[in-house]
Amino acid sequence: MTDDWKRRLERAHLEMVGRDDPVEWVKEASGVEASLRYPQLALRGPLFGVAVERGQGWEVVREIGAGMPQEARDSLNSLLWFRAKDDTDDPEVRRDLLAAVAILEKEPVNEVQAVGERYRIVRADEFARSGDDGLEPPRPTDPDPAEPSWDDRNGPPSPDLGFVLTPERTDGLTQEALKLGLRTFAYTGDRYPARVRNDSLRAVETHPDIALLPVTFGVAERNGAGWQPRGGLQPTPHEARRLLYSGMTDMWARIYKYPKDKAERYRLAGEEFRAAGRADEARVGGRLFRICRVERLVRFGPDGPETPRPSDVDEYGPIKMHPTMDLDGTVHHGG
Template sequence: MPDDWKRQIDALHSDLVRRDDPAAWVSEADAVDASYLYPQLAVRGPVFGLAARATGAEEPWRLLGDVTDGTPQQARDGLNSLLWFKAKDGTDDPEQRRALLAAVARLERETVNEVTVLGTRYRIIRGDEFARAGADGLEPPRPTDPEPGDVSWADRPSPPSQDIGFTLGPNSAEGLMAGALRIALRGFTYSGGHLPPPLRKDSELAARDYPEVVLLPVSFGVAERRGERWRPRGALMPTPHDARRLLVHGMTELWPLLYDFDDAERTAFRRAAEDFKAAGRANQVVVRDRCFRICRVERMVRIGTDGPESARPSDMETTEPMKLHPTMDADGVIHYDE
């Protein structure tokens, strides 16, 4: 074990002892158990989002939204909209509005990964999404993972994001096992002859140029097993129960419409959903040989001397920059005919 690696592990252990937090020790025990039951990391692929920091300041980069976009351009489009609405609703100063709209115009034409406007640096950031896996598949939620105070199955607004405002820097409150994982992930790269050489090369460069790793808040999602592979079904949620509600909604409302279920399929999925709800904190349901599981999902972001890693040249794109909003002038007047 390299000396630096060992020193950081010792520091994490010392901090855990100093805090003398029984709940933290129980969480650590859960994490140790998970490392044995689910020793492998199943990497789904890259995710993208937005971060910002003030120019000329020592403050850290902070997330502006969920790091869940599938392509860099989706995140650029999000930045486009963020700045457009700042120009529309966030200022009455024509000069400030002009600066914001100039950044919007650039994002409509170019595949840029960073813009600076009104004293703030905005950056498209890149992460990797992964889950633990073992002999029985992907890791489900742990007993110590937080659940919402309201465990109702009734419809309710989307739960608040855990990512917004998250600091991309050292986390002194992280546990020993999370810290060990973070340190171990420093050397993670895409490998294997089945992967295109540009993708492997970019991954190796990223490990060199962005050597530190930050773990984002743990999320939970629904996965379906097809053969030997698990595939995600729906968005990530902040708690296991929110993911369970998402699964029930899919089985009873969304999927019957989306996939045109016949009467027998509707009945089978409705009954399975009722049994799943009655079980309380169940994490798996099988319907007509289809297996769905609530899974624990983690994400990492690489950090270098200048902040978080941005999009790589080899990252896949499905769309191009485009005009997303009507033309606005410096006085805030919107021109729908341009």
């Protein structure tokens, strides 16, 4: 262990002792228990989003949840275009924003500058803890609404937005220990092509430090010896439960054209799941679904967070996403 990490662990311990916050100690105990019960890490793969360099760190401005780098570039394209349309009356500011948009329309770049700020496509790795009984479910200390709604479509925003990525953030001893262990993490095994493994090993050297994003939650289905994700990441355990409930009672039947008897079995199982309140598992038709806890790491180097690797795959390239805009803010919908 390097002296740097010894100092970080010591600092995390001293900060916890200094705060003497019972809630923090309970979270720490929950983390220790989880690391013992779910000692392995199950990797899903990369995710992408957008951060901007501000102040002392990189602030996330587009959720790090896209499956391809180009999706994140497109989201940055829209962010800057709408800033030019709605957030300024200054033609020079608008010119600068639209110049960055023009680049994103034509080139698969991972960084642009606009109005004195540096925007970057950020790469993260998504993983979950696993043990003898499968993926880790939500912990008792994970935040959840006191009075959850099963019907409100407007759930809480992504915890990513406004989050400042920094490896120096101290979130307790177990989190610091996890970051230490992840420093040498790399893709291994024949399931990954050689170029993916090589890029992963190179990133350990070029981006050795680790920042952790806020914890999210998802639905996974037992698939033989493994687990298959079902749907996107959610900000709270309840939002993941609501996603599963919606799938079982409505969405899956319509998407997969279930016959009436099968649709009714799934609907009843979904209602039973809802009635159980904070249940983390549901079974129907021989299938097992679990609400699981999902973590994400971002590698850092001397110049900040890691960008997409050469082996990260895009299924399409840059396109013109929005109409042409004049410097006075006039939008031409015909071109």
